[in-house]
Amino acid sequence: MVQILVQSLIPLSVFLMMKICTPQAEVVVPKNATISAIFMFGDSIVDTGNNNHLVTLVKSNFPPYGRDFMGGKPTGRFSNGKVPADLFAEKLGIKELLPAFLDPNLQLQDLIGGVNFASAGAGFDPLTSELVLAIPMSKQLQLFDEYKTKLKSFVGEERADYIVTNGLYIVSAGSDDIVNTYFHTPTRIFEYSVSSYTEFLVRSASSFLQELHAKGARRISVCSLTPLGCIPSQRTLAGGIKRRCAEGYNKMVQLFNSELSSELRRLNGACPHARMALLDVYGLVFDMVKNPRKYGFEISDRGCCGSGLIETGFLCNRWNFLTCLNVSGYVFWDSYHPAENVYKIMVQKKLGKLLIDLYS
Template sequence: MTISSLFLCYYWILVVISWLGWISAQPLVPALFIFGDSIVDAGNNNNLETLVKANFAPYGRDFVKHKPTGRFCNGKLASDFTAENLGFTSYPLPYLSKQARGKNLLLGANFASASSGYDDTTAKIYNTISLSKQVDFYKSFQKKLVGMVGNSNTSSIINGSIHFVSSGSSDFVQNYYINPLLYKKYTTDQFSDILLESYTNFVQELHKMGARNIGVTTLPPLGCVPAVITIFGDDTNSCVENINKAALSFNDKLNSTSQILQARLSSLNLVVLDIYQPLHDLVTKPMDYGFFEARKACCGTGLLETSFLCNSKSPGTCKNASEYVFWDGFHPTEAANKILSDDLLAAGISLIS
């Protein structure tokens, strides 16, 4: 399918969804629940004693009111655009924020935490919220919801909502590849198996709690991330192919594991959302999508900076982030997130039941 055909397809999907949303005058699903890492963290880490934060300038400079929120981006995340595509006029609030209470919880919640992963030890290293702890928070969320709307309405909300998961990147980049206790003991395939066991438990737990529509993203092309090229690229400006190969292998196993879970849990609608290929295309053919820089990020030198290393005094920060695929050393810009969210929309249309 040509690029023009893909864009036409996305356009008509958006038209249909917008039309349906106009008729119902409400979101297409009751609520949106978000789990995972920094790709979807909307500010939970603001409330933790951790160095992994993004609640300071220049993060958020292109977001609402041009203020940082804790999002690891200059503006909106792909999950923010997803919420908009579903008809929500506001985004699920970080569960640890003071605003995440009362009626604000009726539209869902964001449990994600930067530097967390499928492996709980990844979060322990950075003192962030592990995926299993995110599930615990989800349980407490459901208790609060029952207190507001009762058991029956809570079940209807949970059953009909979308549960969005983005995890695994930190397990590899911020744990496995820098931890000799792991890379000397396990091959990448063996480590992937460990992560997928945790993934299986996570999905089964969500299902037990009433989740029926779950969308999980694949790993991105980790070897093409600016900081990864800087650290592991042997002085080249090209993607680190052995790390990309590990990501692709994990993604294959994620697909097969998800198919097994889908067959085992008949009431589950589990969709694997590929972000590897869309982001790889942006990195390798940036000008085809209106970008001019894919090797360096916008913030600072663009080679390594992220979290506290990307700050208002970082020299060299670009003026127009929309020309860049990456905002900091690890995370896409709002412009890139918009394109990725359109791919998620096309792939995840079946989650709207």
């Protein structure tokens, strides 16, 4: 499908009407809008396997991760199945999966529809990536430069420039900054208040977005943070005996989301010919946690993997006999990451508005 979209330049609005219009919802975007490719930057929410090729403990290329993926294969996605990077590409008809740029099996043809530079454990705070040896956001931008060089050698400079200029760029980071670096390491919490660290993260995010824009990005979406105080691991660590949502975490997330949204509005005025938009999923995920049955789930206070209280990464493994048999009733796959069905709901409900925000 990507060859049709890139070469024939079908207007995105027409293309989306063919792909995702339903009797309940309709996506309306400008007639001349076109998406040539998808480029993903960020952390474990969207990493599709880059960390497989790093020396780091933050990996998921082993069972039961990928249990509901194609063929039940663990690929380095922190999910039982696909992650948002894949689902965006799939919904737009560009690719079925968004490949990791560091995958040694990546073919030159795979470059055309876009790739994924995200690394599990990365954050806007450089210390976050350093602590777990993830790919820093600055290095992800360098990998993007490498991608452009390879693309130009394959399709020529004119077509490569077209693909880069008309790509959809999605950034998902910040969760590990707050949960891991701020609240669970002594370095930042004694150096910054909640408000000053939030300001630091937003400034770092802004610098990243401005660099991305300077490298050719024109349509950029930044994912809001979800209610991190309600993820199972933080209920266990900071929610008290009853494992309630840790309100301090959620308040910090809300502050970050609000200040990030304001910064995106400022950048829209400062960056010519660019449009940046917040993909706001906080309220949706919070509602799924508080009212799981409304969305077809049963359990929202623990994950499927292991006990669901604390296991993530190497603690979520094939030898953990407590892992649930059917994840369909769970909001969370492990104690940190939502299940694939949650991601599907998020993309289904938020994609249309995002495209309007970016292209209208």
